Structure formats: C-alpha cells, structure tokens
Amino acid sequence: AQTVTQSQPEMSVQEAETVTLSCTYDTSESDYYLFWYKQPPSRQMILVIRQEAYKQQNATENRFSVNFQKAAKSFSLKISDSQLGDAAMYFCAYRGSGNTPLVFGKGTRLSVIA
Amino acid sequence: GAVVSQHPSWVICKSGTSVKIECRSLDFQATTMFWYRQFPKQSLMLMATSNEGSKATYEQGVEKDKFLINHASLTLSTLTVTSAHPEDSSFYICSATTGTSYNEQFFGPGTRLTVL
Numbered sequence: 001a002q003t004v005t006q007s008q009p010e011m012s013v014q015e016a017e018t019v020t021l022s023c024t025y026d027t028s029e030s031d032y033y034l035f036w037y038k039q040p041p042s043r044q045m046i047l048v049i050r051q052e053a054y055k056q057q058n059a060t061e062n063r064f065s066v067n068f069q070k071a072a073k074s075f076s077l078k079i080s081d082s083q084l085g086d087a088a089m090y091f092c093a094y095r096g097s098g099n100t101p102l103v104f105g106k107g108t109r110l111s112v113i114a
Numbered sequence: 115g116a117v118v119s120q121h122p123s124w125v126i127c128k129s130g131t132s133v134k135i136e137c138r139s140l141d142f143q144a145t146t147m148f149w150y151r152q153f154p155k156q157s158l159m160l161m162a163t164s165n166e167g168s169k170a171t172y173e174q175g176v177e178k179d180k181f182l183i184n185h186a187s188l189t190l191s192t193l194t195v196t197s198a199h200p201e202d203s204s205f206y207i208c209s210a211t212t213g214t215s216y217n218e219q220f221f222g223p224g225t226r227l228t229v230l
Contacts, residue, residue: 043152043205045221091157095219099146099165099211102219104157 002027004094006105013082014113020067021077021108023092031097034068036077039089039107048090051075079110087112117141118210120222127198128230135193135225137208143188144210148219149181152205164191198229 003026013019025034036048051059051068059066063083067076079086092105117140127133137147146165150158162183164170170183180202182194191210195202205226209219 042223043207044223045158045207045209047218050218099163101148101160101163102158102209103160106157 002029002032002094002096002103004092004103004105006092006108008108009106010109010111012111012113013079013086015082015084017082018078018080019082019110021079021090021092021110023075023077023105025073025075025092025094025103027073027094027096029096033095034066034075035093035095035102036064036066036075037091037093037104038086039091041088045091049077082112084112084114086110116218116220118144118208118220118222120206120208120225122225123223124226124228126228126230129199130197132194132196133198133227135195135206135208135227137191137193137210137222139189139210139220142210142212142220144191145188145212147185147191147208147210149183149191149193150207150209152207152224154205158207161193195227198227200229203227203229 005024032053034051038046038048049061049064063080065078089107091107093102119138121136149161152158161176162170162172164183164185166185172178185191207224208222211219
C-alpha cells in the first residue's frame with residue numbers, strides 16, 4: 001500500500017520569507033500523481049500544486065514550487081514570499097493511476113508571522 | 115468550473131437518528147466520488163469509494179451498514195449516517211473525479227456533523 005509521510009507537524013515562517021514543507025512517499029507504481037493541498041480554517045480543501053510522476057520538470061504555480069525527487073520518493077513544497085493568507089494546514093497527497101483515491105499525509109500546520 | 119457542493123454544511127442531530135449528506139458535482143459528471151472523514155487536527159481518512167450505478171467500496175474498519183452510500187447519478191452521491199451516535203460526530207468531506215487521466219479530485223466544502 002502507498003504511504004505518504006509528512007515529518008513536520010508544524011512550521012512557521014516570517015512574512016515575505018521562504019519556507020519548505022517536506023513530504024516523502026512510498027509506492028511500487030510507476031505511474032502516479034502527487035499533490036499539495038491547502039486547508040484553511042474554513043476546511044475547504046484547495047489544490048495548491050500537482051506533479052505528474054512522468055514529468056521530470058518540477059511544477060511551479062506562482063509563489064509555490066515543488067522539488068520532486070522521484071528516485072528518493074521525495075516531494076517538497078516551497079512557498080516563496082510568504083503571505084499571511086498562506087497560514088493553513090498543508091497536506092501532501094498521492095494518487096495512483098485510474099480512479100483511485102488520494103492518500104494523504106498527516107499534514108503540516110503552517111503559521112505565518114507578521 | 116469543477117465545483118462540488120455539499121449539503122448541509124452543518125447538522126446537529128440527536129443520538130439514534132439518521133442523517134443524510136448530499137454531495138453534488140455542479141458542472142461536470144462525476145464517475146467516481148469519494149467520502150472522507152476528518153477528526154479535529156487530523157488528516158483526511160478515506161471511508162469509501164462510490165461509482166455511479168454500483169455499490170460503494172468501503173475501507174477496512176468502516177461499517178457499511180452504518181454509513182450508507184448511494185451514487186444514483188453522475189452528479190449526486192449521498193452518505194447516510196444511520197442511528198448516529200456521539201462518536202460519529204466529525205467533519206465529512208466528499209470529492210469527485212471525472213475519471214480523466216489527469217486524475218484531479220475536486221472537493222466539496224465539507225459537512226460538520228454533531229450528534230448530541
């Protein structure tokens with residue numbers, strides 16, 4: 001079974017600084033997708049960024065980027081120029097091919113200090 | 115596009131009663147819907163996978179007779195918590211997928227269930 005591990009229960013960052021959230025996963029599949037979701041206090045799950053395993057290029061979405069190391073099964077999220085609105089719970093998630101469900105890590109709570 | 119709604123957003127019920135939660139894909143046809151449960155300060159735990167027109171597949175440890183799932187159409191799945199008890203109080207989230215190769219899931223806003 002696939003597993004996702006987030007080793008940082010909590011992180012904090014100064015406003016305008018950069019922070020990196022860690023995520024590792026375990027799978028024997030070759031075709032899969034990785035995601036980072038943000039869950040603010042409203043609890044609505046918001047997709048931050050996604051990465052297809054077959055793509056070597058790291059995904060980037062504005063201030064958010066990932067460092068995808070397929071051999072190491074590592075998928076970290078970098079948030080640049082952190083803003084107060086970035087404060088939330090962040091979940092790393094894995095999904096295999098087909099209509100399979102997401103497998104979530106335990107999450108990292110990010111605080112942004114003004 | 116790709117909006118998923120849930121109704122109700124918050125429900126309070128008495129112990130022993132049943133509660134139905136609806137999950138709708140508003141602007142796309144969802145071949146598969148997933149139901150998750152989230153306890154405070156914890157991650158999302160998959161309860162079941164629901165495919166249109168077929169029986170739901172439940173995760174190990176989830177009581178299928180307590181959590182009834184019906185995916186009657188390509189835009190609607192329902193979760194009924196039968197004979198609810200205080201320990202069923204939780205945040206329930208559904209997600210839907212079109213089944214494309216891109217594999218993105220779209221999440222509903224969740225339903226907070228409180229059983230007194």
